[in-house]
Amino acid sequence: MMNRTGITIYENTRVYVPCPASHATGGTELLHQFVHALRNLGIDAWIYYYRIKDGVDPIHQQFRKYVSEYATDIVDAPENILVVPETRTEYLFKYEHLRKVIWWLSVDFFYDSADVDFVSTWKKRLGITPRFDIKHPEKLKVDLHLVQSQYAADHLEKHGIHNYHYLSDYLNAAFLDQPEIDEQPWNRVLYNPKKGFEFTQTLIRESPELEWFALTNLTPEQVADVCRKSKVYIDFGHHPGKDRFPREAAICGCCIITGRRGAAAFEEDIPIPQQYKFSDADDQVPAIIRQIKHCMDDFETVQHDFDHYRSVIRGQEAAFIQDIKDIFQQQHSPVQQ
Structure with a gap:
């Protein structure tokens, strides 16, 4: 409390x-x-x-x-x-x-x-x-x-x-004031290369069939545009506070998969279902990749697992x-x- x-x-x-x-x-x-x-x-x-x-x-x-x-x-x-x-x-x-x-x-x-x-x-x-x-x-x-x-x-x-x-x-208004888009988001996984990159590299290496995109050197408007056209955002960083990237990706429609370090360990800070939070351990890599693919294959259904998170973000x-x-x-x- x-x-x-x-x-x-x-x-x-x-x-x-x-x-x-x-x-x-x-x-x-x-x-x-x-x-x-x-x-x-x-x-x-x-x-x-x-x-x-x-x-x-x-x-x-x-x-x-x-x-x-x-x-x-x-x-x-x-x-x-x-x-x-x-x-x-x-x-x-x-x-x-x-x-x-x-x-x-x-x-x-x-x-x-x-x-x-x-x-x-x-x-x-x-x-x-x-x-x-x-x-x-x-x-x-x-x-x-x-x-x-x-x-x-x-x-x-x-x-x-x-x-x-x-x-x-x-969040910046670039993420909250967004026009509707007609096109279907891509089967693409977004990540922040400045956070948890060593473990992310393992995920990338073990899933060459997936398309990965690093969110770097982009304006807020460009980040919002990329997120709206993608299905999944992952973040296995240290989460030193309640980071913005997971919220920015979620409000743009992405499914969110995180680690359990720092603020990500707290339901109050990243209120997503527990099946989308994993330890950044090598033995978890297969399960994480399966969850990424599940988000992509059943996106129309799975994206609603994050509706509560989006509601929280809109009220911040x-x-x-x-x-x-x-x-x-x-x-x-x-x-x-």
């Missing part, structure tokens, strides 16, 4: 969200969607870009629909709030007075010390760059944790952290807005000084 902890928004509160400049990923899009939603609710929220390059617009063109301006500094005052993803907790140590929130967009990436360059990576590994210590959370006062997945909530509970609230995400934007309203509780008086 998710906790329902919130945080107060005063009349003079500003919410700051650090984000890498000019960088478009699912995670950075979510940070922009978050600020956009807060602003639509009348809350003074700002993206704070870091690693801004000379002559390059820090607002990626894909995100101009969410924000048109950004903060150039963060005011360290007790009425203000700093929301950082779990990979950037070092920002929490820079400020003494403002309220601090960690948004767990993943679990696994929190433990990854790799950074954008050699120096930054080694500063993290040597402990020079301060980071939130999940084994000793009392060392840094965090006013609230947000969790994108049940996987993250479970992880916090195991470390004795209970002051959290669920705040997930929703409304749930996202409602969760923000529940978490960020606006109080018009008194104003904290």
